[in-house]
Every structure is written in C-alpha cells, then in structure tokens.
Amino acid sequence: MAPRPSTLDGKTVYIVDTKYPNTKPFVNELYAALKTEYPETTWVLKEKYGGYMDDDPKLWKEIKENAAGAIVLVGH
Amino acid sequence: MITSRFEELVTTTAFKKGIPNLRIVYTPHPITDRPAELCREYVAGNDPNTDKPMLEEIYSGLTRPVSAVDAKAGFLERDLRPRLFPPDTPENLMEFFHSRGYTDGNPIILPTEEKVREMLGATSHDPEEWVGQMRPSPPHEAWYYTVEMVAVNAVMAGAKPEYFPVILAIASKGVTSMFSSTSSFARMVVVNGPVVNEIGMNTGIGALGPVNRANSSIGRCWTLISRNLGGSGKPGETYLGSQGNQLNYNNICFPENEEGLPAGWEPLHVQKGFDKSESVVSIFSGWSMNDIAWYSPLPQHEVIRGWLEHFFSFGTTQATLILDPIVAADVASNGYATKTAFTKYLAKNTGTPGWLYWSEHRDNLKKAQEGVEPFAGWLERGEDTVVPESRYTGKRMGNSSLLATFGNNDESITAIHVVVTGGGTNTFWSGGDFGYVGSTSVDFWR
Numbered sequence: 001m002a003p004r005p006s007t008l009d010g011k012t013v014y015i016v017d018t019k020y021p022n023t024k025p026f027v028n029e030l031y032a033a034l035k036t037e038y039p040e041t042t043w044v045l046k047e048k049y050g051g052y053m054d055d056d057p058k059l060w061k062e063i064k065e066n067a068a069g070a071i072v073l074v075g076h
Numbered sequence: 077m078i079t080s081r082f083e084e085l086v087t088t089t090a091f092k093k094g095i096p097n098l099r100i101v102y103t104p105h106p107i108t109d110r111p112a113e114l115c116r117e118y119v120a121g122n123d124p125n126t127d128k129p130m131l132e133e134i135y136s137g138l139t140r141p142v143s144a145v146d147a148k149a150g151f152l153e154r155d156l157r158p159r160l161f162p163p164d165t166p167e168n169l170m171e172f173f174h175s176r177g178y179t180d181g182n183p184i185i186l187p188t189e190e191k192v193r194e195m196l197g198a199t200s201h202d203p204e205e206w207v208g209q210m211r212p213s214p215p216h217e218a219w220y221y222t223v224e225m226v227a228v229n230a231v232m233a234g235a236k237p238e239y240f241p242v243i244l245a246i247a248s249k250g251v252t253s254m255f256s257s258t259s260s261f262a263r264m265v266v267v268n269g270p271v272v273n274e275i276g277m278n279t280g281i282g283a284l285g286p287v288n289r290a291n292s293s294i295g296r297c298w299t300l301i302s303r304n305l306g307g308s309g310k311p312g313e314t315y316l317g318s319q320g321n322q323l324n325y326n327n328i329c330f331p332e333n334e335e336g337l338p339a340g341w342e343p344l345h346v347q348k349g350f351d352k353s354e355s356v357v358s359i360f361s362g363w364s365m366n367d368i369a370w371y372s373p374l375p376q377h378e379v380i381r382g383w384l385e386h387f388f389s390f391g392t393t394q395a396t397l398i399l400d401p402i403v404a405a406d407v408a409s410n411g412y413a414t415k416t417a418f419t420k421y422l423a424k425n426t427g428t429p430g431w432l433y434w435s436e437h438r439d440n441l442k443k444a445q446e447g448v449e450p451f452a453g454w455l456e457r458g459e460d461t462v463v464p465e466s467r468y469t470g471k472r473m474g475n476s477s478l479l480a481t482f483g484n485n486d487e488s489i490t491a492i493h494v495v496v497t498g499g500g501t502n503t504f505w506s507g508g509d510f511g512y513v514g515s516t517s518v519d520f521w522r
Contacts, residue, residue, distance in 0.1 A: 001095060001142050001149075008138060026107045029115040030077075037131050053214045069138040073077035075107050076258060 004069070009040035011068035013064075016059065017045065018052040020075035027073065077134075079105035080124045084312045092217055094149040099137035101130060152217070156428035160189070173232075178304055180296065180325060184232040195227040198237035199244060199521055203227070208248045210258035210306030212314040221247065221305040229304055233297035238275045239290055242267060243297050245357045247305070251513055253298045253327045254308040255361070259390050260317030262363055264328035264510050265298065266495050268345035269355030271518050272331040279333035281499030284398070284506070286326075295329025321363070328365070333497045336401030338408035343413050344495055348515045355518035360493070362510030363390045369504045376406040376503065377418065383507060384492075385462060386425040391509030392432065393467045394491040398506040400498035415494040423469050423490035427462040434459055460467070468492050 005011055016033070017027045031045045042069070049056040052075060063070050080102040089173050090098035102125040104118050123130050161172070169186055173179050185191065196203050203224035211218045226247045230240055246265055255261040267277060278288035286292055303309040334343045345356035366387070370379045380433045384395060399407070412418040434455070444451035452461045466492045493512050498504065 001097065001099070001146050003142055004139050006141075007141060008135065011460045013138060020108065022108045025110060025112040026103065026115040026118065029119045033116070033131060034134070038135065044386055071077060071101075071134060071138075074079065074103060074107065075109055076079055076081070 006036060008068065012042040012044060012066055014063045014067045014070040015043060015045045016063075016070055016072045017047045018072065018074065019047055020052050023074055023076075030071075030073070077101045079103050079107055083125055085316065088207075089165050089215065092152050096148065096149060097146045099140075101129070101137060102126070106503065109288045114356050116398065116505050134292040141153045146259045150471045160196035165240040177309065179232070180299055180303070184300075185234050187231040188218040189226040191231045192224065195230050195235070195237050195240055196224060199223060201244070201521065207244060208250040209263070209306075210247075210250045210252050210302065212252055212254070212306065212336040216307060216314060219305055219307045221301075225305050226301060230297050231292045233300050234289070235293040235297055236275070236289070239270040239297075241518050241521040242271060242294055242355075242357060243301075244276070244358070245516050245518040246294070246298050247301050247322050248521070249357075249359055249516055251359050251361070252302040252308045254302045254306075254317075254324055256308060256314050256316050258316045258318050259363065260319055260321040261361060262321045262323035262510075263298070264323075264360040264362065264396070265295065266344055266358045266360070267294075267329075267331040267355075267518075268334065268343050268358070269350075269518065270353065271355035272334075277331040279336070279497055281501060283333065283497040284328065290470055291329050291331070292326055295326030298327050298329070299324055308380065323364075327506060328360075330398075330497050332495050333401055336404065336498070336500070337496050340413045341404065341408065341496070344493075345515060348416065350515065350517070355480060356515050356519060359453050359513040360510040361395055361513050362394070362396065362508055365506045365510075367504065367506050369502055371503075375420065376505075377408050377410050377412065380407075380507070381425055383424055384422055384468070386429055387479065387507065387509075388429070388432065389509045391511065392436075394509060394511035395468060396493040396495065396508060396510035396512075398498075399494060399496050400500060400502065400504050401496055402500045403505045404494075404496045406503070419490045419492040419494060422492050423466050426465050426466045426468060427464045430454075430463055432467075433463040433465065450477045460472050 015027070019065055027045070031043060034043050038053060050058060078100060083102065086100055090096060090100070095152070104122045104124050107115065119130060123129060123133050126133065161169070163398045164172070166186060170183060173184060183395060201223045203222065205223045207221055207223055207226055209218040209220045223244065226244055231245045235243060251263065253263045272279060275290050277290040283291065307314055309315045319364035337343065343352060344358055345354065346352050348356070348358060355514065368383060372379065380397065387395065408417055410450050412421060440451045441455070470491045489513065
C-alpha cells in the first residue's frame with residue numbers, strides 16, 4: 001500500500017463512484033458528509049468510466065497526479 | 077468501501093491481488109434503491125462490521141501510517157493439485173470428491189486413469205496442450221487448463237468419449253458457466269453441424285429435457301469444468317448468485333434441429349459465418365427462459381411479438397427465442413423468409429412498457445415533462461402505456477448498460493436470436509433474456 005499522509009488538511013482526496021445501479025443517493029450523502037466533517041480537505045467526486053467492472057487507467061493516473069488518496073465505492 | 081455482505085469476497089479478492097491489508101470500510105447492506113435520508117443515517121452511523129464511526133474509519137484508513145505488515149504484498153501461492161489421488165474405495169473417493177467441492181452435488185463417474193485415457197483417445201490433441209483460460213468474473217484471477225484436465229471432467233460428467241471434441245470446444249471459449257454475479261447468470265450452448273447426429277444428440281421430442289445422454293452430460297461437464305478448472309462455484313467468494321440458478325446444472329445444452337428449419341432459414345452456425353458442413357458450438361448468456369404455447373386466433377409471430385414487448389427479467393435489452401419446428405414453420409409461412417427477417421420485424425414492432433421505459437430513461441422523462449417531443453406525446457398517453465421504442469435494437473438502455481458487458485450485440489442487426497429445436501408435438505416455444513456470446517469450431521478439437 002502507498003504511504004499515508006499524516007493529515008488530509010490541505011490535501012485532495014478523490015471519491016470514485018463505480019456507478020453500481022441506484023447507489024447514487026449514498027455516494028452523494030457520503031460526499032456531502034465528508035465535505036462538512038473535513039472542510040480543510042478538497043473532496044473530488046468522480047464517476048469511473050464504464051460499468052463497475054471496467055478498468056479506468058486514465059482516472060487512476062489523474063488521481064496519482066492530483067490526490068493524496070482515493071475512496072473507491074460501492075455496490076450493491 | 078463496500079457493503080457489509082461482501083466482507084469475505086473483498087478480503088479474499090484483496091489478498092489475491094497482493095494487497096492483503098487493504099483498508100476497507102463497510103456500509104450497511106444493501107444500499108441500492110435506498111432513499112437519501114436513510115443513506116444520510118448510514119453515513120453518520122457506524123461501519124456495521126467494525127462498529128466504528130464510518131467517517132472516522134475512512135479518515136483513519138487514509139492517514140494511518142503504513143506498517144511493515146500493511147506494506148507486505150506479493151503473489152498468491154497455491155498448493156498444486158496432485159494429478160493422482162491415492163487409491164481408496166469408490167464410496168470413499170466419491171465422498172472425497174464431494175467434500176473437496178469437485179462435483180455439482182450429484183454423483184460423478186470417478187475419473188480413473190483408464191477412463192481418462194479412453195476419453196483422450198477421442199481427440200488428436202496432446203493431453204498437455206493448453207485448451208484455454210477461465211475466470212469466475214473479470215476481476216478474478218485466470219485459471220489455465222489442459223486437454224487432460226478437461227478429459228477428467230468429461231469423465232466425471234458421464235460423457236462418452238465421442239462427445240469430447242464438443243466439450244473441448246466449449247472449454248476453449250473460456251466462458252465460465254457459473255459467472256460470479258449476485259444476479260445468478262445462466263448459460264446456454266447450442267450445437268450445430270454433423271457432430272449432432274454423429275454423437276446422437278437429441279433435436280426432437282424433449283430436446284431441452286433430461287432425456288438424452290449427450291445433451292445432458294455435455295452441458296453438465298461445462299459446469300464441472302467451470303468449478304474445477306475455472307475457479308468458479310465457491311459461494312461468497314467465487315460464486316455470488318443470491319438465489320443461484322437451476323439452469324447452471326447443465327446450462328441449456330441442446331442442438332439445433334437443422335432438418336426442422338423452414339426453407340430459407342439458416343442454421344445458427346451458418347448465420348455466424350461457418351460453413352453448414354462444419355460442427356460448431358455457440359454460447360449464450362442470460363438468466364431465465366419462459367416456456368410458452370398460446371392458443372388464439374393470432375398467428376405465432378404476433379403472439380411472440382406481444383410477449384417480447386411485455387417480457388421482463390433482469391436482462392431487458394436482449395432476447396433469444398427457441399422455436400419448435402412447427403412454430404418456425406408457422407412464422408415462415410406468414411412471410412418471414414429468414415430468421416433475420418423475423419428478428420428485424422420483432423425489433424421494429426415491439427415497444428417498451430411505459431413503466432419500464434420511463435424508469436430507465438430519466439432524462440427523457442424530464443424532457444417529456446418539459447414538453448419536448450416525441451417524449452411529451454408518449455407520456456401524455458399515460459405512464460403505463462407502451463412507448464413506441466424497441467428494447468431490442470442493440471442499443472444500451474438506461475442503467476442496464478452493465479448487462480451489455482457480458483456479450484451480445486457485437487454483430488447482430490438486432491439483439492434477438494432465433495434457434496429451432498424440438499419434436500413438433502405442440503406449438504411451444506421458449507423465450508428468454510439470453511444474449512449471444514460467441515461460436516467456435518468443434519472440428520478443430522477432433
């Protein structure tokens with residue numbers, strides 16, 4: 001696993017929605033709660049390319065370049 | 077993050093991917109179709125598997141230092157499966173095979189060296205030759221297998237040696253019959269060409285039933301191969317079908333009744349580019365079939381059109397019709413000179429039930445409510461009224477886009493296939509949500 005930062009203050013973290021059908025309400029609520037609870041962190045919500053089984057190397061590259069971490073979610 | 081029901085799956089998958097201590101936060105299960113208010117409660121609450129606050133656990137997972145154990149990664153090492161097991165009584169060996177998960181729960185033929193050797197005699201290919209690779213679903217590791225390994229499973233399934241080239245052809249496609257999805261997929265294999273009569277497959281009365289050794293054991297063997305050579309079938313880890321699917325026992329394995337095709341209707345393998353003289357297996361993927369006869373003044377093609385319009389299952393954008401020869405003859409006599417002419421008619425003349433259309437096309441519903449045509453006109457007729465747009469044109473529909481991932485539509489004019497089999501004792505036909513995956517030669521494996 002990649003080394004962790006000691007704090008997320010001032011950092012960017014991606015929330016990657018794998019688009020499992022009809023889970024958007026949960027993803028949106030998580031995004032809203034993280035923004036409220038940890039306002040010093042920039043939370044970026046992104047939808048992954050394709051279905052939940054498709055790879056998305058472009059997005060993984062973008063996250064490596066721009067972010068300190070990522071949360072990938074969710075099904076069923 | 078994943079829902080709590082999949083702890084075993086996600087931890088074993090992370091282990092297999094070389095990240096044994098991947099940081100995972102669980103949500104209550106399920107979260108699909110749950111309202112925002114409930115989701116808000118979930119997020120504000122605890123991880124149900126650890127009983128720790130969900131948000132704190134997320135933050136901790138992203139910031140807690142990586143320990144030496146966490147950093148440990150590598151390749152999964154598996155114990156080699158021995159080629160031979162020690163001698164024992166047939167009863168003990170049968171129990172041994174059951175206990176190791178090598179069966180489908182039914183008795184098997186014990187794969188002795190002699191029986192496997194006899195099976196191998198039915199192909200010119202070397203026992204050590206690689207046949208293909210298979211995995212329970214795309215994220216899983218691939219399993220590779222040889223001709224001899226397939227022969228072992230052919231013996232276990234009760235197949236005669238002359239069936240072996242058909243079984244090798246199925247195995248070479250690398251499609252598991254037990255796809256690891258919570259939606260409990262089923263598979264179908266259609267056999268065409270001279271091999272059908274050579275090995276005595278049943279194209280007549282009861283072609284889809286358990287009345288013929290070749291139809292039954294070839295289909296069963298596909299599932300044993302999927303379990304034993306493709307890594308499928310471990311509930312919770314490599315098989316997730318919530319209810320399972322009884323079709324997985326032998327996978328709707330049958331030959332097309334080529335003699336029963338109306339004049340001008342091509343056999344399936346010819347439709348897929350093979351010569352009529354070739355022997356071919358064609359694989360389909362879906363979930364379920366309906367078995368139908370409807371006595372009415374309507375001709376068969378109109379009954380089928382009506383069924384297709386209102387048919388509903390997990391797969392709503394693809395269909396396969398298995399017609400008895402007398403149903404096919406009825407359809408042909410009404411002006412459908414080819415299978416394609418019939419499927420084009422169906423794709424063009426089926427609409428979509430309103431409730432299904434509007435729930436799958438939320439953007440169009442919004443346009444309809446804003447007065448944008450043709451959507452507004454469709455909605456004006458009532459939300460439950462059939463919308464004049466077919467589900468079977470090969471285009472993806474709404475959030476069902478994930479369904480198309482598993483085959484179909486790459487070469488079809490429509491997303492409808494027609495196969496003919498049966499003995500002509502009644503005007504029965506089967507229809508279901510199966511989509512075409514691919515075909516391959518049996519002759520190559522002779």
